[in-house]
Amino acid sequence: MQQAINALLIGISNGFIYSLMALALVLVWRSTRVINFAQAGQAILSTYIAYEIVTRTDNFILAFIGGVIAGALVGAVVEILLMRTLFKHVSDGPVAALAPVIASLGLLGLIRSIIGMVWGNDQKPFFPPVSTNGFTFGSTTIPFSRMNLLIVLGAATVMIIFTLIFQKSNLGLALRAAAFQPEIARLAGVRVGAIRTIGWVFAGTAGAVAGILISPNDAITPYSLDSLLIFGFVAAVIGGLESLTGAVVGGLTLGIGLSFILTYIGTSLIFPATFVVLALVLLIRPQGLFGSKAARNA
Amino acid sequence: MSGLTVKDLVVDHGAITALNGISFTVEPGQLAAVIGSNGAGKTTLLRTLSGLKQASGGSAQWIGENILGKKPENLVRHGISHVSEGKSVIPELTVAENLALGGIWRKDKKDVAAVTKEVLELFPRLGERLSQRADTLSGGERQMLAVGRALISRPKLILLDEPSLGLAPLVIEQIFHTIDQLRHKLGLTIVLVEQNAMSALRIADIGIIINLGKIVATGTATELINNPALHAAYLGY
Ligand SMILES: Nc1ncnc2c1ncn2[C@@H]1O[C@H](COP(=O)(O)OP(=O)(O)OP(=O)(O)O)[C@@H](O)[C@H]1O
Ligand SMILES: [Mg+2]
Numbered sequence: 001m002q003q004a005i006n007a008l009l010i011g012i013s014n015g016f017i018y019s020l021m022a023l024a025l026v027l028v029w030r031s032t033r034v035i036n037f038a039q040a041g042q043a044i045l046s047t048y049i050a051y052e053i054v055t056r057t058d059n060f061i062l063a064f065i066g067g068v069i070a071g072a073l074v075g076a077v078v079e080i081l082l083m084r085t086l087f088k089h090v091s092d093g094p095v096a097a098l099a100p101v102i103a104s105l106g107l108l109g110l111i112r113s114i115i116g117m118v119w120g121n122d123q124k125p126f127f128p129p130v131s132t133n134g135f136t137f138g139s140t141t142i143p144f145s146r147m148n149l150l151i152v153l154g155a156a157t158v159m160i161i162f163t164l165i166f167q168k169s170n171l172g173l174a175l176r177a178a179a180f181q182p183e184i185a186r187l188a189g190v191r192v193g194a195i196r197t198i199g200w201v202f203a204g205t206a207g208a209v210a211g212i213l214i215s216p217n218d219a220i221t222p223y224s225l226d227s228l229l230i231f232g233f234v235a236a237v238i239g240g241l242e243s244l245t246g247a248v249v250g251g252l253t254l255g256i257g258l259s260f261i262l263t264y265i266g267t268s269l270i271f272p273a274t275f276v277v278l279a280l281v282l283l284i285r286p287q288g289l290f291g292s293k294a295a296r297n298a
Numbered sequence: 299m300s301g302l303t304v305k306d307l308v309v310d311h312g313a314i315t316a317l318n319g320i321s322f323t324v325e326p327g328q329l330a331a332v333i334g335s336n337g338a339g340k341t342t343l344l345r346t347l348s349g350l351k352q353a354s355g356g357s358a359q360w361i362g363e364n365i366l367g368k369k370p371e372n373l374v375r376h377g378i379s380h381v382s383e384g385k386s387v388i389p390e391l392t393v394a395e396n397l398a399l400g401g402i403w404r405k406d407k408k409d410v411a412a413v414t415k416e417v418l419e420l421f422p423r424l425g426e427r428l429s430q431r432a433d434t435l436s437g438g439e440r441q442m443l444a445v446g447r448a449l450i451s452r453p454k455l456i457l458l459d460e461p462s463l464g465l466a467p468l469v470i471e472q473i474f475h476t477i478d479q480l481r482h483k484l485g486l487t488i489v490l491v492e493q494n495a496m497s498a499l500r501i502a503d504i505g506i507i508i509n510l511g512k513i514v515a516t517g518t519a520t521e522l523i524n525n526p527a528l529h530a531a532y533l534g535y
Contacts, residue, residue: 177391
């Protein structure tokens with residue numbers, strides 16, 4: 001019983017991180033129809049900036065804010081400098097669908113080499129702001145720590161803010177309208193170009209939060225968020241790729257599912273298990289948990 | 299000052315010339331019916347006037363200002379609203395959100411609220427379905443929603459692309475009646491694209507008949523209705 005509760009708690013903590021990465025991927029997919037591999041690079045760059053701030057100031061809150069702002073800015077720069085230019089030059093045919101994906105892969109490499117030049121490729125210790133030792137109740141210590149609690153609270157806060165923006169504000173309405181029907185959105189007066197950039201900014205923010213929250217458990221390298229990209233992508237697909245709620249539920253499903261598999265079966269199975277979870281969901285619901293068949297065809 | 303003035307308009311879709319030198323004028327407050335068979339170029343005309351499509355030649359002005367090459371999101375701020383072909387609503391959003399979208403760019407939120415109220419009085423069925431997703435509406439209700447959304451931007455010129463498409467005859471009569479009412483009440487200038495030629499001409503001031511990208515006849519609606527030569531070829535009976 002205790003073991004199951006532990007698995008659940010760790011699963012939720014990891015799941016929230018996957019959810020954030022999934023949100024980042026879904027936001028970009030919805031607004032520009034790009035699977036953004038560079039998201040791992042954007043997030044790790046933001047994390048390095050947070051790392052730099054935390055090593056200089058020893059202030060995690062400042063580092064968090066700085067890293068998130070960096071994530072937002074990098075998102076905007078990538079959309080404006082790279083994606084807009086690409087879309088301007090190739091607007092039709094298979095190349096138009098493929099070029100941005102290839103460009104995002106190239107960008108991922110570029111960001112890693114920039115990080116390598118600035119910070120080096122060796123591991124950097126990202127000191128946790130709060131204890132990573134599990135909470136102790138009486139004589140039992142559980143694996144869930146203060147850091148895990150911070151992860152859950154931080155990620156949940158970001159998600160609540162996103163939900164409020166998307167569901168309650170005019171900006172959110174414009175973001176959704178532009179994602180679903182850009183042409184009708186434009187006819188209604190939405191500046192779809194600017195709104196797309198904002199979609200990338202939100203994605204950059206979510207990715208940065210994920211990177212900054214997960215890294216204090218570990219050391220960082222230019223490659224250390226690559227597996228998070230895969231988990232985030234799987235979570236996004238489980239959630240239906242179109243839906244923000246789906247991304248969150250997909251991330252939690254994956255996080256909790258993996259945590260149980262690791263607890264009861266074994267740690268060497270993490271990647272195979274990821275794809276087993278993905279395959280199971282897609283076998284039962286090919287459109288993902290929150291996707292519609294129509295959306296998948298569009 | 300004249301309303302909508304289109305001169306020698308040429309629009310291509312790649313190698314296909316959809317509009318090949320179109321000229322006409324619609325005075326402020328007039329309703330112009332644009333009629334023509336499938337592929338005549340009607341939708342292309344409206345898409346060009348609302349900024350969705352680039353023209354290759356000619357000019358188009360709305361109250362003295364050039365509108366070609368402008369973006370739709372800017373033209374709507376200058377009073378041009380386009381209700382595009384095939385139920386111009388966002389299916390994934392609720393009725394209320396679709397309506398709110400129409401006023402999203404406007405600063406005068408008080409007036410947005412006022413005009414939304416007017417729209418709901420005009421189409422009470424929308425008011426009963428505010429929290430329903432637009433894809434759960436019937437075809438007629440969707441068309442009402444599309445027109446309602448356009449009205450919330452307080453347009454001066456409305457471009458309507460086949461509002462009767464796929465609707466039952468009774469609903470079509472209602473929609474045409476509403477369009478007629480609206481323009482008198484709000485002093486709108488309307489370009490109405492229709493295949494339902496007679497219904498459209500009955501509420502129109504002028505008619506423009508296009509075929510294969512060229513104007514084959516223009517005149518007052520009465521003239522066109524009473525021209526027997528046009529009936530068999532373009533007006534459908
Ligand atoms: N995106 C496009 N790409 C290529 N050709 C197009 C495109 N849109 C329209 N056309 C062509 O331009 C011509 C005019 O099309 P348009 O849609 O303007 O006709 P329409 O009068 O609105 O017809 P309908 O009554 O069927 O809606 C047609 O020959 C059509 O095939
Ligand atoms: Mg048409």
